[in-house]
Amino acid sequence: MTVASSENTLLNMELTFLGTGTSQGVPVIGCQCRVCRSTDERDRRLRTSAMVEADGVRIVIDAGPDFRQQMLREGVRHIDAILLTHGHTDHVAGLDDVRAFNFVDYPTIHRVDIYAAPYTSQTVLKVFDYAFAQNKYRGVPEIDLHTIDLNHSFKVEGVDVVPISGRHSRFEVTGFRIGKLGYLTDFKEIADEEIEKLKGVDVLVVNALRFEPHDSHFNVAEALDLIARVDPRESYLIHMSHEIGLYDEASSRLPEGVRLAYDGLRVKI
Numbered sequence: 354m355t356v357a358s359s360e361n362t363l364l365n366m367e368l369t370f371l372g373t374g375t376s377q378g379v380p381v382i383g384c385q386c387r388v389c390r391s392t393d394e395r396d397r398r399l400r401t402s403a404m405v406e407a408d409g410v411r412i413v414i415d416a417g418p419d420f421r422q423q424m425l426r427e428g429v430r431h432i433d434a435i436l437l438t439h440g441h442t443d444h445v446a447g448l449d450d451v452r453a454f455n456f457v458d459y460p461t462i463h464r465v466d467i468y469a470a471p472y473t474s475q476t477v478l479k480v481f482d483y484a485f486a487q488n489k490y491r492g493v494p495e496i497d498l499h500t501i502d503l504n505h506s507f508k509v510e511g512v513d514v515v516p517i518s519g520r521h522s523r524f525e526v527t528g529f530r531i532g533k534l535g536y537l538t539d540f541k542e543i544a545d546e547e548i549e550k551l552k553g554v555d556v557l558v559v560n561a562l563r564f565e566p567h568d569s570h571f572n573v574a575e576a577l578d579l580i581a582r583v584d585p586r587e588s589y590l591i592h593m594s595h596e597i598g599l600y601d602e603a604s605s606r607l608p609e610g611v612r613l614a615y616d617g618l619r620v621k622i
Contacts, residue, residue: 369406388599512532563593
């Protein structure tokens with residue numbers, strides 16, 4: 354197996370956390386727990402997604418049901434590509450909203466490149482079949498779907514991206530390394546050889562659903578174990594449920610160099 358290194362020559366890179374919550378988001382509908390009633394904006398979490406801007410190239414990772422809201426909040430008018438981690442609803446349900454980017458400069462049409470592993474591409478083709486029909490009706494998303502080879506890196510407008518494979522319970526899931534950034538969400542298992550691909554990153558983002566164990570997501574202890582093995586300069590936890598606790602209280606339980614991410618947080622890399 355060969356995977357090109359992502360040591361690359363990126364000079365300017367910024368990560369924006371578009372959403373940091375689990376599939377239900379926080380607050381959870383109908384819940385009256387302390388976290389869901391919190392007035393701290395850091396406790397309000399849209400579904401997990403991120404935006405990476407590297408040397409003028411803008412890449413979004415995952416487009417869940419809050420994609421439209423996230424793009425409006427950040428004032429985004431153009432994206433170069435979307436990387437998908439897997440086909441679950443909280444990570445792909447917003448893909449229809451790429452139409453706005455297609456037609457923002459109408460009559461010029463900007464097609465959107467989407468990159469996904471084979472198992473995720475199949476979900477996109479099934480759920481958004483109307484976008485790939487031979488006789489499409491007017492206004493459907495204009496998508497170029499690229500099925501990636503998990504054994505090789507690929508380029509988005511010249512930016513090198515290395516796929517990182519893992520398991521999300523019985524499902525396959527893909528993380529990504531872009532330059533000195535490693536980004537994993539919805540992981541429960543990761544092989545040693547995949548961890549090796551993350552060695553040398555400055556910033557590692559990894560899912561941590563809650564402090565207690567869970568059968569299909571890393572909990573905090575498992576995330577911290579992975580962070581220790583990769584040994585980045587700093588790390589951020591994402592894909593957190595309301596069970597993680599209040600932001601300040603949960604943060605006090607983390608070691609130095611590890612932080613809870615929150616929606617809208619920007620990190621220079």
